[in-house]
Amino acid sequence: MRTDCRRPLLFSSLFLLPLIGLPLIGVSQRATFAQDASRPVNPAERVGQETRDRIVLGRSQYEANDARAVATLRDASLSSLTALGQVAGINVLTAPTESLPNDVVTVSLAQRAAEAHFYWGMAADRFARRDEAITAFTRSLRISRSIVTPGRDAGTVRRDAQFELGRVLRDGLPLIAPDDTLDSIASIAHGKLWTPRRFIFDPGPITADIGGAPASKFEFMVTDGKLFPPVAANNALSRIPPYYQNVPEDKLPDVLKLD
Incomplete structure (x- = not known):
């Protein structure tokens, strides 16, 4: 009989346990959300998110054959390049290959900057801005080569940027281009296509x-x-x-x- 009396009590305890725990879980979750909301946003993270948003906007404009894609993606490229230089402490456009710090934030910014420059080049090429496209593809290639351990996406951008740069250069050299692009243009245009x-x-x-x-x-x-x-x-x-x-x-x- 004692066993029969304890069994309902045991069952009721098991039934009440989840109900007792629910308020505690809710309090814990609210505290976590509050901490996340109060956590200061890293400037690099903010720039990375803004760059992602502008890349998405620029690509949608590009796919809609909207010439504003050039300005949108140019802006994303320049802002991401500035942020990368501030975080890495070096000028990635003139630094040696694989010279960027290998921390998560720097690598993420570098990958985003390389991607932004690649799509800037694609848009500039579509809307007949050859010199601008060559600069964008060259810088995309340079940035992606500065990453020590590129992920799959960065490796794809590196490959595609080199291909597109070679394709555009087959129609001739740029009339003007920034000094930081000289070596890469010469290497691709002359070292790879002719001697x-x-x-x-x-x-x-x-x-x-x-x-x-x-x-x-x-x-x-x-x-x-x-x-x-x-x-x-x-x-x-x-x-x-x-x-x-x-x-x-x-x-x-x-x-x-x-x-």
């Missing part, structure tokens, strides 16, 4: 009218490729394009140095 040779010689009367202006013996490169603009008809010689004309020889990338 230039630069030297001093007297071009003679045959080449005197190439490009519609008197030829100087300092203004030529010889290349075994077909894409070095502008190429003289039926001639292996071509003028140094404007992109390199004002760069001192000792500042040229190694791939363009005298042999």
Whole structure:
């Protein structure tokens, strides 16, 4: 009989236990939510979220064939690049490959910046802004290469940025581009697509009218490729394009140095 008397009590205790625990769980959850709400937002996290939002907006504009995508994605790229420099403490555009700190916040910002630049390049290319597209793709590639241990998404952006940069450069070099893009453009355009040779010689009367202006013996490169603009008809010689004309020889990338 004692056993029968205790059994209902045991069952009732088991039934009441979850009901007793519910108020405690609710209090605990409310406390956790309150702590999350009061936690100060890291500026890097805020910039990362803002960049994500602007990338989403820019991509939707791009897919709708809206030219405003260029400005939207340019803004996302520049703001993310500024935040990355502040957090990492280095200029990622001029720093050596794989030089970024490998902490979670820095890597996340770098991946976001590389992604923003890639889509900026895609939009600029679609809306006939070649020089801007080349700059964007070059910087996307440079940023993604600075990450020591890139995740799958960063690796995809790196691959796609290199492909798109090579594709755009096949139509010619930019007329203007920032100094930080010189090495990458030379490496992709010249080191991968053709091999230039630069030297001093007297071009003679045959080449005197190439490009519609008197030829100087300092203004030529010889290349075994077909894409070095502008190429003289039926001639292996071509003028140094404007992109390199004002760069001192000792500042040229190694791939363009005298042999």
